[in-house]
Amino acid sequence: MDGIHDMGGMDGFGRVEPEANEPPFHEPWEGRVLAMGRAVRGLGAWNIDVDRYGIESLPPHVYLASSYYQRWFLRTVRLLAEREMVKADEMDAGHTLRPGRDMGRGAFALADVERVMRRGSFGRPTPAPAQFKIGDRVRARNIHPKSHTRLPRYVRGHVGVVERVQGCYVFPDSVVAGKGEDPQWLYTVRFDARELWGADADPTVKVSVEAFEPYLEHV
Amino acid sequence: MSAGLVPASDLEKEDVRQALAYAAEFADNQSIRSPLDGVSSVGYLLGVAAHDHDHEGGSTLSEMDLRVRALERILVEKGYVETAALDRIIEAYETKVGPHIGARVIAKAWSDPSFRQSLLEDASKAVGTLAEVGRVGEHLVAVENTPQLHNMVVCTLCSCYPWDVLGLPPVWYKSFAYRSRVVKEPRSVLADFGVVLPASTEIRVWDSTAETRFLVVPVRPAGTDGWSETQLASLVTRDCMVGTGLPKNPGEVA
Incomplete structure (x- = not known):
């Protein structure tokens, strides 16, 4: 989609402002959001491409006004809702109102952490010869x-x-x-x-x- | 106010910045109807975006904090995640994974010509042979600076970054300013980092638009003959492995 996320070449965002000795997270909730994002993707209902689309198709004004981990949070809530894993009324209530869906692999547990800390493998066997070569x-x-x-x-x-x-x-x-x-x-x-x-x-x-x-x- | 009425040269003035920030907040507080309204959960998302603002210096739990806690409670109650697993992921990024890993790789490449060659040919494989680093994700590509060529890495579309060798991307790497500008005016972005390169140096920007990830191999600083890999690693900064910085000078760590 020709979305707000596709920022290469846009003007008006100002200076880049490096932060000296930047901490891993600026607020404890940012770490929780990152970890939850990794964990729920690890349940296997979607992959990283769907995660990215979940952020880039946020309404443009929301995308622009939200911090990085706010966008992660909104994406996670949204994908969970779209797959009926957590419904919006439960987010409003602040606790669960019905049993979870059976994702077929149990809860994301300590033994699953190692797997999501490493970038996935996206290489695949070639279905056809490459149409282009170096120098084309x-x-x-x-x-x-x-x-x-x-x-x-x-x-x-x-x-x-x-x-x-x-x-x-x-x-x-x-x-x-x-x-x-x-x-x-x-x-x-x-x-x-x-x-x-x-x-x-x-x-x-x-x-x-x-x-x-x-x-x-x-x- | 409209940003369009402000000359581009004035965009850095503090009062203009404050006004733009106010405008963004104001727009945020409007109940703007989105084309996505009606899609499940979008009403909730807009609610979050409208209510949460920075509570800088505030001592109470922010709206954001409360919502994040609620989500975690729900995920645990439903049996989707275990709290200990979330703790472990956070701990890894806070204590284990970071630019010190990449620095070891660069120091090795500076010291060992055959490792350097292997790194440039297949970085994932080469890094995996370092006992102190171990296996990293696939599709890692090392790109080498020379006196004539300076490499820079960006993800204009999101935040793709070699997390397993550099740790979490810094805020500036994910910022709209960096993502928008570096593919168009990399020298001006370098100036924001205090880096000035000769006008004749070729600049190459790598936009990480797929699952390939890029690690910049900086030029080894002069005056480091006979240095151990540990000493050399102390010169390697995160920014110089992304291309927005240069390695430290030997005098800075002596």
Whole structure:
């Protein structure tokens, strides 16, 4: 979706403000939100792509006005509600009003922690030969899917060069659309800043995205 | 007020910032109807967003804190999660996983040419051979700085970051300012970090739009001949492994 989350190239957000000696969490609730997010995803009802879509499709004004962990919290509440694992009346009441759904694997427990602390494995066997090779000039397609996609707006329609062929990976667009993993080739595509931002851009800057094969076309 | 009436050059002025903050809060307090209204739970979400504001310095539990506690109570009551497992995840990020892991990797790459080569070829595999680090997530990619090339990492779409070698991403990495600007004006972002590179240095920005994760290998500082890996690791900052900083100078840690 052409959502508020797709921020590359927007103006107006001001300076970047690094914080010296930043603590892991600024409030104890932030840690609880992070841990709950990891744990409920670990129940297996959805994957990380659905988690991301749950945040990026928050109403734009809510997205902008919320802190990072507030967005995580809102996403988690929302996905739990959409899957009827926790209903909105229970959140309003502050306690459970009916039994939980049987998720088929018991509660997320200590023994499950190790598994969610490591990034998942998204590489998959290749279903077909790669259509592009290193050095190919490619255009990022001018597409505007209404659902989840990982092709940022700022490269769409622009021409870059395939720099790396990363292998074959779970295709997020398909997962969020409920159509399964549909593995696709993934490429690092490098763009010249002037191609993306015009003749006035810094000629020493290059930007790459990780682009799935359906995002690209031959030039 | 409208942000559109303010010249871009004035956006950093304190009174303008305060006004924008006020405007954001004001908009937040309106019961704005969202196109998503009617979708389950959105009414609740808007309620949370409208009621929670920073209670900076406040001594009472914030609205946010109360809601988070309620969610945890419900998840435990329903048998979805065990509190001890949540505690363990938080403890790991507070005490075990952090940029000291990445620093060990970089120090090894600076000291051992064959490890450096392995790291650049397959970072997940190479890092997994370090006994003091152990297995990390797949698809880790190490990108090397040179005197002519400076790498920077971002996730413009969310907050993708090599959590298992750098720990939690800092607030600035997840900020709208960093995500929006670094792909367009990386030198100006570097200036926010006090970093100035020669005008001729090529800057390469890696947008983490898939499950590949990027770790910047900085240039080894001069004056470190004969240093042990432990000494070298003390020069490696989190920011220099993301590309918004440079390693410390030997004099800073002596």
